Amino acid sequence: MKLHYAFLVGPRTSLDNKTGSWRLTRPILDRDKCSRCGLCELYCPDMCIVMVGDHYVIDYDYCKGCGICAHECSAGAIQMRPEEG
Numbered sequence: 001m002k003l004h005y006a007f008l009v010g011p012r013t014s015l016d017n018k019t020g021s022w023r024l025t026r027p028i029l030d031r032d033k034c035s036r037c038g039l040c041e042l043y044c045p046d047m048c049i050v051m052v053g054d055h056y057v058i059d060y061d062y063c064k065g066c067g068i069c070a071h072e073c074s075a076g077a078i079q080m081r082p083e084e085g
């Protein structure tokens, strides 16, 4: 049997597999607290924090809720909240 693990390797390698459904906690980004340092964008393993215009947004289609972004944000601009539903 041939196994396919490609979607688990590397950042955002599976645009066909929206990994957001894996999420148990959701990062909420407070734009007013954000200094736009870019650390969350740098550390997110799925590259789902991107600059849109002059602020960062989180792509919830791919965010797995790992919490790394919140951990790395020294400004406290990202809070993890339980996913609803």
Ligand code: SF4
Residues within 6 Å of the ligand: 029, 033, 034, 035, 036, 037, 038, 039, 040, 041, 056, 072, 073, 074, 075, 076, 077, 078
């Ligand atoms: S790490 Fe925090 S302060 Fe830096 S860009 Fe991300 S949300 Fe903003």
Ligand code: SF4
Residues within 6 Å of the ligand: 027, 043, 044, 045, 046, 047, 048, 049, 058, 062, 063, 064, 065, 066, 067, 068, 069, 070
């Ligand atoms: S919780 Fe943060 S670091 Fe983890 S996948 Fe989502 S946006 Fe990226």
